[in-house]
Amino acid sequence: MTRRRLLGALSLSTGAGALSIAAREYGPFASDSEPDSDADAVAFDPAVDGFGFDNYATPPESPSPSEFISRSDLRDRLTSVVSPPFFDLVGRSPDGALRSGIGAIVDRFLSNADWLFGTKGYCYGMAAVAQWYAEVPTAVPVDRDSTSEITQIDVPVDRSATPVRDDIERFHRSQFTDVDSWVQRLPLLRPERIDYRSQARELRAAINKYGSAGVTITGANVVEGHYVLLYEYDEGDTDVTFAAYDPNIAADEYATAATSRTVGIDTAAGEPVLGSYAETFDRFLFTREDRVTNEQARADRSERSR
Numbered sequence: 001m002t003r004r005r006l007l008g009a010l011s012l013s014t015g016a017g018a019l020s021i022a023a024r025e026y027g028p029f030a031s032d033s034e035p036d037s038d039a040d041a042v043a044f045d046p047a048v049d050g051f052g053f054d055n056y057a058t059p060p061e062s063p064s065p066s067e068f069i070s071r072s073d074l075r076d077r078l079t080s081v082v083s084p085p086f087f088d089l090v091g092r093s094p095d096g097a098l099r100s101g102i103g104a105i106v107d108r109f110l111s112n113a114d115w116l117f118g119t120k121g122y123c124y125g126m127a128a129v130a131q132w133y134a135e136v137p138t139a140v141p142v143d144r145d146s147t148s149e150i151t152q153i154d155v156p157v158d159r160s161a162t163p164v165r166d167d168i169e170r171f172h173r174s175q176f177t178d179v180d181s182w183v184q185r186l187p188l189l190r191p192e193r194i195d196y197r198s199q200a201r202e203l204r205a206a207i208n209k210y211g212s213a214g215v216t217i218t219g220a221n222v223v224e225g226h227y228v229l230l231y232e233y234d235e236g237d238t239d240v241t242f243a244a245y246d247p248n249i250a251a252d253e254y255a256t257a258a259t260s261r262t263v264g265i266d267t268a269a270g271e272p273v274l275g276s277y278a279e280t281f282d283r284f285l286f287t288r289e290d291r292v293t294n295e296q297a298r299a300d301r302s303e304r305s306r
Contacts, residue, residue: 041211042135044231049134050251052151055121124214124227125172126247128294129164131212131229132171139298141167148251167301174297175290184289188222191283196272200240200265203286204233210291212245217263217277217284226281228261238268241275 133140133147140147141163142155154162175181187194206213207230218225230242241264245254249261263284264273274281 041207041209044131044134044212044229044245046229046231046245046249046254047251048146048148050130050148050245050249050254051126051247052148052251053153054250055123055126055248056153121248122168122172123247124175125168125170127214127227127229127245128171128290128297129167130245130247131210131214132167132294132298134212135210136298139301151250170301171294171297174293178289178293180289181293184287185216185222185285188216188218188225188283188285194272194283194285196265196270197267199286200267202288203230203242204235204240206286206288206291207231207233207242213286214290215263215284215286217274217281219281219283226277228263230263230286239264239266239273241273244276 130147140150142150144150144155150164153165153168155164203213203215212229212231214227214229216225216227226246226248228244228246230244233240233242241262244261244263246261260276262275263277264275265271266273272282272284274284
């Protein structure tokens with residue numbers, strides 16, 4: 001991978017996935033974990049737990065990435081990431097060329113984050129917040145019996161506060177300033193290194209444990225990706241199919257059997273099956289780092305509420 005390509009990879013935070021612990025250490029993208037069939041997960045139902053409005057456009061003015069992470073903190077985190085195992089991951093020897101360019105990488109990272117803050121759509125934020133509200137109903141900041149009853153982004157309409165919008169946009173933007181988040185998505189640049197059999201095991205394990213799992217789906221242009229929440233699966237002898245909550249579709253449409261979105265994995269061939277998204281995308285990735293990022297965003301909101 002060239003330095004130009006690495007800098008371009010800093011905008012990979014358009015989706016998410018779960019790599020193994022080995023992947024966090026920048027080793028092979030595989031896992032020996034098995035689904036935890038004894039976990040007591042809260043089932044995610046998009047007709048109830050999805051938002052009652054479609055994905056929406058960015059407001060006229062977006063915040064600065066510096067509101068999420070300081071330049072010095074970003075530089076420190078990047079310095080810790082740019083290590084020999086990292087060079088091995090991106091296919092480049094640690095000859096010092098990239099080490100000497102940390103400042104340029106920080107500049108590009110913040111520039112990309114600033115651009116991504118202003119792009120249209122909040123698929124990641126909507127999926128992550130819908131997942132949170134389903135897992136922790138007391139986190140819903142407005143008086144509604146379910147997330148599907150939140151039918152507009154700015155509620156309550158009789159107050160200047162917009163807690164639902166604030167949650168969605170904070171969660172969405174948090175991924176763009178999290179170094180570990182985009183590092184974990186580097187395999188999207190080299191999809192041949194994604195172990196989809198391992199992905200199948202980890203997705204089943206996450207759904208069994210939490211009730212849902214988010215994935216980034218994309219094509220060769222990884223910046224133009226999408227994010228969906230997988231919430232149930234059907235296993236065959238040689239494949240597994242996952243049902244997906246797509247934030248581009250409002251909750252009421254999931255109440256009809258005609259509305260369904262799926263992705264899957266051919267476990268015999270070890271290949272992704274893009275199902276409903278096959279005409280647009282050709283790869284997807286699940287990484288545990290998404291939950292780490294989202295847990296921090298949950299904690300940040302709880303701290304702000306005190």
